[in-house]
Amino acid sequence: MIAVRNLVRTYLMGAIEVHALQGVSFDIQRGEFVAIMGPSGSGKSTLMNLIGCLDTPTAGSYRLDGLPIERLDAVLLAAVRNTKIGFVFQQFHLLARHTALENVALPLAYRGGMSRAERLERAATALERVGLGDRKDHRPHELSGGQQQRVAIARALVTRPALLLADEPTGALDTHTSAELMELLVDLNGSGMTIVLVTHEPDVARHARRLLEIRDGLLMHDSAAIVA
Amino acid sequence: MIAVRNLVRTYLMGAIEVHALQGVSFDIQRGEFVAIMGPSGSGKSTLMNLIGCLDTPTAGSYRLDGLPIERLDAVLLAAVRNTKIGFVFQQFHLLARHTALENVALPLAYRGGMSRAERLERAATALERVGLGDRKDHRPHELSGGQQQRVAIARALVTRPALLLADEPTGALDTHTSAELMELLVDLNGSGMTIVLVTHEPDVARHARRLLEIRDGLLMHDSAAIVA
């Protein structure tokens, strides 16, 4: 499903170059459950944005279901994102002037084929599944940090994407809520969803079946590589 | 230093009342190191905002160094915040159009008594202490999640406040960086800083010497209360 080859991402700040990703390569098959760990600033979110078609690499290649992502234009990239990927952002990126329900329903509008009432109903179900049934009409600033994170998770799951990319999805959650979320993800993976999850918590990573360790923009260790 | 009595905070949303804090009472002496834990949505950030003079209670009283906070006007509240308190927000709240250095230097401008050069130098030292010496000129969107969190921490510490309030300060940090931060906080507490820290991680909470557990807006357990 995912084929990454020598992926590089450099940020240019005037005369300074920040080598956020310095050439990483790996494959992820459909149905895998992969955890990515590494120090703060090591390039994890940068890698996730590239895999999620939210950013284009400086060099290297990335194929998603055979599509050469680095060669697609903005319109095609948006279409790929909307149809294949659910993304939980490290900073949530909820729309401030919309309720939790409207935020979660939004990705369904891009897909089409549903009435507004059907979208809102499916969004309500997604919010209940993360324990926020009674917070549907709150706007982001009327929610706690962990509640905002769960809205971001519900939004990523509402389209039942083939690929879920979650960037530190339990960062603001207490142990109990975090454990519940991991059970949900294990279930979804069990019914076929491919999951790539960045985390710095070992208790979260252990639910995955493979671990990629990133340090200084490089893939230092791939647990799948041991079983050569 | 902190005396909270029957503190209540209710949010009004049209016809709906959200009882975020339902009457909590406790004292915190100068020099204590207190951890606050509890489920997502239980009222921890609401309590921190009240203690940090960023919000006023619906009912109850709060005295900070003898000052009746619920009776102060906005000007006095701002003065109290700027002179006594350093606050690490759960959502960071960095200024987007300013560099890390400028963000960290800002609280020093409110205090006065320093030249701009001195403020920038002290801000640079604060950033180095959290491992971000080489990220001074980056703006928030040019920083990783954990780097933004550390800028927020440096900003809270730069004025050497008597009281540090940290709302989930390790949420975006890897285990190693998180451990380094906790060592720094233990040091600062050892030299007299009073610290109140919200966390959902037991490994972070164990550095404190007292634990307050919040659930559904109520103080369910105070480890200091056992030693009656």
Ligand SMILES: Nc1ncnc2c1ncn2[C@@H]1O[C@H](COP(=O)(O)OP(=O)(O)OP(=O)(O)O)[C@@H](O)[C@H]1O
């Ligand atoms: N402005 C607001 N209007 C309405 N309800 C609010 C508002 N802010 C917070 N709430 C609600 O008040 C409750 C307490 O929120 P608070 O942010 O204090 O929780 P918390 O313990 O910090 O949670 P977390 O661990 O997820 O950060 C939550 O249920 C939240 O939905």
Ligand SMILES: Nc1ncnc2c1ncn2[C@@H]1O[C@H](COP(=O)(O)OP(=O)(O)OP(=O)(O)O)[C@@H](O)[C@H]1O
């Ligand atoms: N827009 C940008 N411009 C310049 N440098 C950037 C930009 N975005 C990120 N960086 C830098 O690139 C490096 C990698 O950032 P990235 O966000 O991928 O780290 P991360 O592994 O996700 O860290 P964290 O665990 O703290 O979230 C960091 O050192 C960061 O400062």
Ligand SMILES: [Mg+2]
């Ligand atoms: Mg990141």
Ligand SMILES: [Mg+2]
């Ligand atoms: Mg909170």
